[in-house]
Amino acid sequence: MTDEHPCSDDYPYVAEGPRAGIRPFALADADEFVARSRESRELHRPWLFPPDQADAYASYAGRLIEDPTKHGFLVCERDGGGIAGFININNVVQGGFRCGALGYGAFAHAAGRGLMSEGLGLVVRYAFGPLGLHRLEINAQPANTASIALARRAGFRLEGFSPDFILIDGAWRDHERWAITAEMVRAAPDAATGATSG
Template identity: 30%
Template sequence: MSTPIPTLTDGAVSVRPIRLRDARLLERELLDNRGWLRKWEATNPHGAMSFDVRASIRSLQANARAGFGLPFAIDYDGEFAGQLNVSSISYGSLSSATIGYWVSERFAGHGITPTAVALATDYSFFQVGLHRMEICIRPENAPSLRVVEKLGFRYEGLRRRYIHINGDWRDHFCFALVAEEVPAGVLRRWKEGRVPVGAGTVPQAERDAALLPGTHLP
């Protein structure tokens, strides 16, 4: 079932439906940020992926019409800053989804990403009716790890060689929240300073395990 994609705003940060007319802005940001983004980008283990931005947007929109995703653009103070996708949406007894995101390097450090993730998660919980939201992050991705720490996503474990990123299969740390954990919302809990101490922290033993020779590829 298709789910409406709204515009959600908190202060200068907005997440809104991505549009075909964003293609030029999106392509420019992706090209300008190749060094910043390349090491975190999903790749195809069976060959090169095309760099057709309009086709990518159309694919995201088709996936949304089928009810499997919520593709957002992230704006900061009215300027295109990145993307956020709620993907792999399942309904019924599972009622879950995953979130992936990126912002341009020039917007880093402004609290944009945690705000966008909180807005999208709250909408998914309280409007779409999902029960669980998951975020999977490479162990080396310190900025993304700070996002889940700020918002209090629970650490759930290390997934070995989980997603093909930047040319190879990479380990990922998995984090999640369920709706019952945030009855007043992710954004409100964070803004009010009520995130449980230690939430989102990866145990040192798991950090060490992610770096064991032969199990993790740099």
């Protein structure tokens, strides 16, 4: 991995906060993403298996770039542009539902620094603004306390429990269902400023 990151002129942020910005995945991110995934295996297992080979990254990023039911975002540190993690909106359904399911992961060097919390807030507001969605869901395994804490900090509410919900690493795993709606975000005070959104 090098210390260089794709040029921000070529890959601009779609939203920015004080310390983090979010931008779509690019094929040019392969080297850094793969290296960060390899460094983060201990943090991610057994919850998450992001691509850690160049060909797997190309396939993964290609789906996020091409599939209209998916929106993938890299959470980047504004100081230097390094990738801190990723947040994907999957299974987007429009029409009367206007909903998507979030999946995310921090990389080990950025874990515990608040960058993913900031990034998730940016993704939620982008989803309810430019993307026109109304509801976002997070499904997290009950023992994945870091993922659940991130959902809670972002204002998601616990809505239920789904046994044998998602096939992960060869087994069907139970998940808690967390969700947030556009109305909840508009009504909630902004964590950084105390102001309301919208």
